[in-house]
Amino acid sequence: MRKLPKKQSIFLPDEWSVIEEEFEPKNNFMLETIFTVANGYLGLRGNLDEDFPDKSQSFKATYINGFYEEYDITYPEGGYGFAKRGEAMVNVADVKTFEITIEDEKFNLFSGKIDKYIRKLDMRSGTLVRKIIWESNSGKKIYIVFERLACFKRQHLGAINIKIKPLNFSGRIKIVSKIDGNSSNLLETEDVRVGSGIEKFPFETIKAYCDELNGFLMQKTKKSRLSYGCMVDHVLSFDGFFCKSFADKEKNLVIFEIEFDAKKDMEYSLTKYFSYFTQRDVEENLIEERCAGEILEAKKIGVENLLKEQREFLESFWENADVVVKGDPEIQQAIRFSLFSLLQSTGRNGISNIAAKGLTGEGYGGHYFWDSEIYVMPFFIYTYPEIARMLLIHRYNLLDAARQRAKELHHRGALYPWRTIAGKECSAYFPAGTAQYHINADIVYAIKKYFEATDDFNFIKNYGAEIVFESARFYADLGHFSEEKDGKFCIFCVTGPDEYTALVDNNAYTNYMVQMNLEFAARLYNLLKETDKEAFERLCNKLKLSEQEIDLWQKIADNMYLPYNAKLKIIPQDDSFIYKKRLDLSKIPEDQFPLLLHWHYLDIYRYQVCKQPDVLLLIYLLREKFTYEDLKNNYEYYEPITTHDSSLSPAIFSILAVELNLLEKAYEYFRYTARMDLDDLNDNTKDGIHAACMGGAWQAIVFGFGGMRTNKDRLSFAPKLPEDIEYLSFKIKYMGNVLKVEITKSIASYTLLEGENIQLSHYSSNFELKRGQTKEFILAN
Structure with missing residues (x-):
């Protein structure tokens, strides 16, 4: 069994913030990811506000969710149906970087002297704040505060506020502010999970202008032919500036050089407002106008009111979504960072989703995977169902592309891509991409x-049923009734969630999930038929559905x-898995992990070894189908x-270990999940957050230690706390109700905060709560 790595945290264990008190250049790549601010549409990677001198230790980036460039996927030996054209999230123009010159000396953390330094991502205010007292080589001392936000209520808008106070001198200060359109994407690396196939600089500049403090x-x-625009404007708190x-246009730059005479102990502030729109949001000829409208409104409102809006938005978010953990401050910080990051990363406009790395880095090319539905979606379903709805509408908006992909592979129905942005299959390695047919069922x-x-x-009736029906149609065409399996329906040559076992027959996860899909499709067909004749006939006519197909x-x-x-009393992962040689993971050197970066795929595929849960994920998702003994045997x-x-x-593993009463092990798995990015446990936080892992952290709290399950038309709970957690609380939205x-360690209580009544179960005790009521249960030791 492999031991999970552990690291000492470099952050203070603050419950509402991520705080850095001493700047360590060696951590910069990772810190840029952690200190990202985003709003689901616009992501501002947490670069320093001034240029980082060593470009090899920094990656300056700004992302727009769902905005992409295309690239040609080339194969030395290709084949029919291989993905031919990829999509990758692009790094758009940067507005975050400033040059500040004190007399003739440039402010820089690598020169002069730092007397005070603090950088804080505040998860209640939704801002990144950095405060510095810096002394130049000539002895001039200055206090600078940078505050950065991407507005949650105004997703096309952001602002940066700079406050400068000379402490021991009066003199000339110059601030250079830019729209820098020379941003580039990462190129391919040895890590197959990072980089994309697009050109380093994928843009052509079609317009650039400025007017004193305003610019566009x-x-x-170059290939997807999608346009975006960025507009900035500056507001200064002082007169007498030049x-x-x-x-x-040729250099892809708009530059502002602002100079003023600063006096000792006087504070000067500059607010930079910026707005981004893309051709996926509005027609190309409206981009400039819409940017200007956002900027004008922002200037009328002012930065203080934008900050107030941001705090109010987050107060509402935390009121619904907060998870309170007492006993381990680092876990409280981590779970809030996870939920805040999910909010920052998730699109809410129906044309975007949540990328594997959110809006923080370019790992996996900014693609959307099954991570959205299986790992992230539960958090939104039970706290912000309106966001979950928009994520599913995004999948509906890609349905035609999925139909085309199924047709290309000679199947009926629709096949969703394994990794995509706008609907194309972007996985160049089909054994771990296209062959993961379970994406539809997910x-x-x-x-x-x-x-x-x-x-x-x-x-x-307007979206979901059509996806379900087309997925069922695809699966019915994918497999067949096999005489050699006693007439059972089999699905051959697929890859399940465990990507260390590829192109196998009858992957258990896939077969069970396909069964769920088909049963749900038949149920929806009958439900529509009985309750909405007009919607039923519309769908039947559109899809040419018949009773015979449902049968x-x-x-x-x-x-x-x-x-x-x-x-063995287990569920074999597939037809061949249990006949392979089992790997002893304890004998593999730690520097060989992850195996996919150090072993040839063939040398992985021939063993009993799993990258991640496959059968165990199946048991978790469809828990009602399996006994406790099934769980225990398969877990072991x-x-x-x-x-x-x-x-x-x-x-x-954490969730299932709780049910097996392996609480110490469950907590170890949970802690590893929750601290994954803050402690850089996989040494790759530099490439972006692990968004699915963050969704998993919430599930490990709620479905693991909270013991929540959602079958049999009621919520049920079987809570168990590990030794390190003294108190846990969370809220759940379910059928219009809000349950706290x-x-x-000794008591579980359930309070209905909103709604008329709700049916619940605590272990084997069924009960009903009415609004305002609380029910307590004593927990066995």
């Missing part, structure tokens, strides 16, 4: 859970081949051969 830059991608500004699972938690029938889906579901080995079989090379892995759950 518009660029267009501004020289100029735009250079999306359907999220639709099913969303519907069960919200009863949002309008979503089902086939039900027949397949009833006769699905579901692997089981009676001798698969845990020793799971490497946790994927950040998606530990959370699921509080757990100590």
Whole structure:
């Protein structure tokens, strides 16, 4: 069994902030990810406000969710149906970097002397604040405060406020502010998870101008032919300044040089407002106008009111989403950082989703995976269902592309891409990409859970049912009834969630999830038929659905081949898995992990070794189908051969370990999940956050230690706290109700805060709560 790595945190264990008190250049790449501020649309990587001298230790970036460039995928030996054209999130123009000159000396952390330094990501105010007392080589001392935000209520808008106070001198200060359109993307690296195939500089500049303190830059991608615009304006708190500004379309720059005479002990402030729009938001000819409108409104409101709006938005968010943990301050900090990062990273406009690295870095090219539905979606379903709805609508908006992909592979229905931004399959390695056909069922699972938690029938009839039906149609065409398997329906040559086992027959996770998809499709068909004749007929006509096809889906579901080995009393991961040699992970040197970076795929595929849970994820997701003995036997079989090379892995093991009463082990897995990025446990936080891992941290708290399950038309709870947690509380939205759950070592209490009544279960005790009521249960030691 592999031991999980541990590291000492470099941050103060503050419960509401991530705080750095001493600047360490060696940590800069990782800190740029952690100190990102974003709003689901716009992501501002946490670069220093001034240039970092060593470019090899910094990656300056600004991202727009869903804005991408295309690139050609080339293969030395290609084949029919291989992904031909990729998509990658692009690094757009930078507005975050300033040059500040005191007389003739440039402010820089690598010269002069730092008397005071603090950088804080405040998760209640939604800002990144940096405060510095800096002394130049000539002895001039200055106090500078940088405050940066991406507005949650105004997703196209952001602001940076700079306050400067000379402490021991009066003299000339110059601030250079830019729209720097020379941003570039990372190129390919030895880490297959990082970089993309797009050109280093994928833009052409089509417009650039300035007018004293205001400027605009518009660029267009060279291949996807998508345009975006960035506008800035500056507001100064003082008179007597001189501004020289100029735009250079050829150099992709708009530059402002602001000079003024500063007096000792006087504070001077500059606010830079900026707005981004893309051709995916509005028509190209409206981009400039919409940017200008945002900037004008921002100047009217003022930065203080924008900050007030930001705090109010987050007060509402935390009121619904906060998880309170007492006993381990680092865990409280980590769980809030996880939830805050999910909010920052998640698109809410129907044309974007949540990338594997959020809006913090370029790992995985900014692609959307199944991570959204299986790992991130539950957090939003049970705290902010309106956001979950928009994420599912985004999948609906890609349905035509999924239909085209299925057709390309000679199948009926729709096949969603393994990794994508705008709908194309962008996975160049089909054994771990296209072959993961479970992606359809993962999306359907999220639709099913969303519907069960919200009863949002309008979503089902207008969006969800069509996805479910087309997915079911695809699966019915993918497999067949095999005489050699006693007439059972089999699905051959697929890859399950465990990507260390590829192109196998009858992957258990896939078969069970396909069965769920088909059963849910038949249920929705009958529900629509009974409750909304107009919507039913519209869908049947559009999709050419018939009773005979629904009957086939039900027949397949009833006769699905579901692997089981009676001798081992486990669910084999696939038809061949248990016949392979088991790897002893304890004998593999730690520097060999992750295996995918050090071993040839063939040398991985031939062993019993798992990158992440496959059968165990199945048992977790469809818990009602399996007994406690099923869980115990499979956990004991698969845990020793799971490497946790994927950040998606530990959370699921934590949840299941709680149910098995392995609380110390559960907490170890949970802590690894929760501190993944803050402690850089996988040495790759520099490439961006692990968004799915953060969703997993919430699930490990709520479904693990909170013991929540959502089957049988009611919420059920079986809470257990590990030794390190003294108190846990969280809120759940379910069927229009808001439930507060509080757990100590000795008592679990449930309070209905909103809604008329709710049916609940605590272990085997069923009960009803009415609004305002609290029910307490004593927990056994």
